[in-house]
Amino acid sequence: MKVLDIGKVAAQSGVPPSTLRYYEEQGLIAPIGRKGLRRQYGPQTLLRLTLISMGKTAGFSLPEIAQMLGADGRPDLPRDELHARADDLGRQIRRLQLLQDTLRHVADCPAPSHLDCPSFQKLMRQAERTSARGGKRASR
Amino acid sequence: MKVLDIGKVAAQSGVPPSTLRYYEEQGLIAPIGRKGLRRQYGPQTLLRLTLISMGKTAGFSLPEIAQMLGADGRPDLPRDELHARADDLGRQIRRLQLLQDTLRHVADCPAPSHLDCPSFQKLMRQAERTSARGGKRASR
DNA sequence: ACTTGACCTCAAGTTGGCTTGAATTCGCAG
């Protein structure tokens, strides 16, 4: 069985040992065991760290990520909840694309004020109807 | 000239007055003037707040957003820097799409362990080569 | 002319996500 000590995991994932210990405290990862006091990790941990990193990019909190991943490796959330989060993600992606377009626009558009530029205005009209992700989803 | 007081801006943008004052302190927004002590905002402020919100969604810090928006309303960054940020955004969007696919996959896939599922594995292989956004861009 | 309620300032507090430091403890190469 292939095992990694914390230093190896840190090296391969780019996540410092202090953070790995912190993640453990928060229930995001767990070593497969210990040798003496030293944590021994399985290779799945690297995968989990990739997922955690993606979750952070998406702006999820560590507790949210924890339940999406589940203690075991399987999510701790009902299917429809997962789909709801995927839908949120879709909205967020659209916002980012809009921002990307806007950034490129202002980089290139020669108009003296963007407020006058029709294509800028169009971007902003679209943006106005993408509300930010409001943290709270329907409770039930 | 159409002016809004802080309460109006808060109501229309969803951003609380305390945060608007904080943003002002950070140089992100500015009132067009004051009536007595009270801040008076122009309608462009709402637009700026939309952009700030999008920037936050993208994970930019407030200082970063401040320079992208500029004091005046025009960015405080050279064109290539803006394009570089847009490129980063593109990478981030790909990560989010991958996460979205993964979320939907785990919601739907009946495989006992995703580690065995070929399509899950494929997602993870892709994920592994999208490194997280590392804050630091090439300095020059 | 009052009262009311929305605004003001400034300092201090809060939360999330880590990092740092001091004081040990261990596994393993020599």
Add this chain to the structure above:
DNA sequence: CTGCGAATTCAAGCCAACTTGAGGTCAAGT
């Protein structure tokens, strides 16, 4: 078996992004 470097725990510290609270000001409606 000794010594070194990598790990360990635990408490405290740090930064960003806000929020809260106390105490004060002011414009406007009745």
